[in-house]
Amino acid sequence: MSDCRAIQELIPWYVAGSLSPEERQRVAGHLLECEACREELAVVLNLQLASQAAFSEIERPSPEVWQGIRERTQKDRTARLDLGSFLLGFTMGARVRGGRVPMRADLRVLGRKVPLFNTERGGLK
């Protein structure tokens, strides 16, 4: 079937459950009619199970990792100004983090936080 190549490309994400509803429906519909793609599905299901087993064997980080993080982050300091009540208030915070001093301020209106400014907002890193 001419669509098989495109469907087989999507089967790993069909098996993983991360396709969009439309793509999922398209793959499911094709699988009902195509034996070759059902065979591919069986292979990929086995691959998923075996790979998950392999990745799961990697054990959680040792306690020293958290200890190291604590040592490095406890040097950071935070200062905070909080005025008003839960329903209406103002919060401003500044901190020393990794040699920088980011600041942010929020209004509290009826218990909801409304950001005023945040000097850190930007990219991923």
Place this chain on the structure above:
Amino acid sequence: MSTDKHLIEQVAEGDEMAFRTLYDRYSERTLRYVYTLLRNRHLAEDVVQDTMVAVWRGAGRFAGRSKVSTWIFGIARNKALDLLRREKRGERVPDTPLVSPDPAPGIQRDERVKAALQTLSEDHREVVFLTFYEHLSYAEIGRLLGVPEGTVKSRMFHAKKKLAEALA
């Protein structure tokens, strides 16, 4: 239970309890991801530590455009790739097996696939991990890796072919 995004907001405000919860939620997943790239436990743990320190210091910059998991994985990936680049400049990253040398008996299929996973390139193994273990969509993987969706599908196609040979 707090959502990841709520936890990040709390971490941005300096909440250490929220940071510990976030660490408990992500340290193991991040280690497994980084390990697929580095294949060295000691270095992978160093990268997890650097990543979580960066999360603590940069939580205020998380803009919510992506999932928290892909944001954290993005940080971890950059740090792991920096390490690999240093290795290529002459600092050695010792290699260790991806899986336990003393596997449970009687699961031959899994063992063959585990062995085949070790023979994949980092690029291919990474896509297998993010698809089958983290259940990311190919679009999310493309954004995380900074490559077109077609490249993600192509890497999976080649990885799958090699892994399927191990099952044959």
